[in-house]
Amino acid sequence: MLQKKGKWLQYEIEPTWEGIEVERILMEKMLISHRQIQKLTRMRGIVVNRRIAHLKMKLKAGDMLRVELFGREEYGVIPEEIPLDILYEDDDILVVNKAAGLSVHPNKPNQLHTLANGIAYYYQQQGIAAKVRHIHRLDKDTSGTLLLAKHAYAQAILDKDLRERKIHRQYYAVVHGRMEEEHGTYCFPIARDPRHGTRRMVSPNGETAITHYHCLATNGEYSLVECKLETGRTHQIRVHFRHAGHPLVGDGLYGGDPTLFPRQALHAFTIQFQHPMDGRQMQIDAPIPSDLQRLFVRLGLKE
CATH class of the missing domain: 3.30.2350.10 (Pseudouridine synthase)
Structure with missing residues (x-):
């Protein structure tokens, strides 16, 4: 199973992947793009058993493949204290119940009073240094469930799932x-x-x-x-x-x-998706707001 450990994404090679090259495992098992693999190679961010790996290396069952993916980031928007209704949260994703009348994200530089500003403030207060990444959008006056990724790796997987109509x-x-x-x-x-x-x-x-x-x-x-x-x-x-x-x-x-x-x-009122890290089937519901009731x-x- 894929695991997030600090700044690393790690995977202990299973017997079914024995004899397979690092590059193929990165792309097919860990779902890392070719572009990201090139970046990781330049920064020496691909490690097998604590040693720098090359992409054509063939791995054995039990080898530990680690990829440096989770560094600190800027929020991308100005943090602003805005009340949030958090429906679900873990290290990888956040699901909020967006209030009607609140835009999801700014449409111009330095804009305030959006959900993204509120999430940046929440991250700041929690000591989370991550860009605000929404997977889909809701219109300003539509209320309900909104899914966000807490890091680029989760975003890449969820974006793919959205394109493939799995969300x-x-x-x-x-x-x-x-x-x-x-x-x-x-x-x-x-x-x-x-x-x-x-x-x-x-x-x-x-x-x-x-x-x-x-x-x-x-x-x-x-x-x-x-x-x-x-x-x-x-x-x-x-x-x-x-x-x-x-x-x-x-x-x-x-x-x-x-x-x-x-x-x-x-x-x-509900969103269903597969968790980007462990594959769990998730269903998150948002209560009907009082004005609609x-x-x-x-x-x-x-x-």
Whole structure:
């Protein structure tokens, strides 16, 4: 099993990898990129049994292969004290429940008042010298689960899993109208709207976007829908439901009624993924925020 020991990632060679070259083990077992291997070679950061290793060395069962991956880093943003709701944390990952109204990261130099600033402050207080690395994003006014990596190695693995659609995210949304089907899938490609700086639109020239949905409750005028993302395009749920004639309540950008709710009624309630270091299957849930719970009650919808 891969283990993180201080600044080192180490792996005791198992019999199935006996006779295999260091370079292949680094790439196939430890999932280190060719570019990173070149960097490690230059800095003499690849060691076998406490001796500098060369990439073509063939290893034996029981050999200890160590790679220097975990140095101290700058945060990348200005630390700022912002309350955090931490759902899960270990040496490698952090999952937080992002509040609505809070951007995930700065969009310009020295910007404050984002979740990233708050995480940098938390790291600072905990003595963690690591860059703030979010694996995916949530819109400013969307609440819920957000996954972050605490070091570049975990980020590389989780980024790969995200590209390969191995990270699963589910949302609650309140939309206008009664859904035509209780279950369904939207497969509308999404592109930038050339008439608007931030808006997206369904376009045949857009990127593939897939949203699965299940209607949980309806009062005829509004519906509570559970959504599962297969892809993660910007504003994907909001664009898909707008295109289907069911804009999200409160989502003025995409045709929802902003007088009924002060933000888009969207909450990322769970995320499922494989732990980047030990392979455990993880599921982290975020409680439904009080403003959304009140909306459910007001509209007669039950989660």
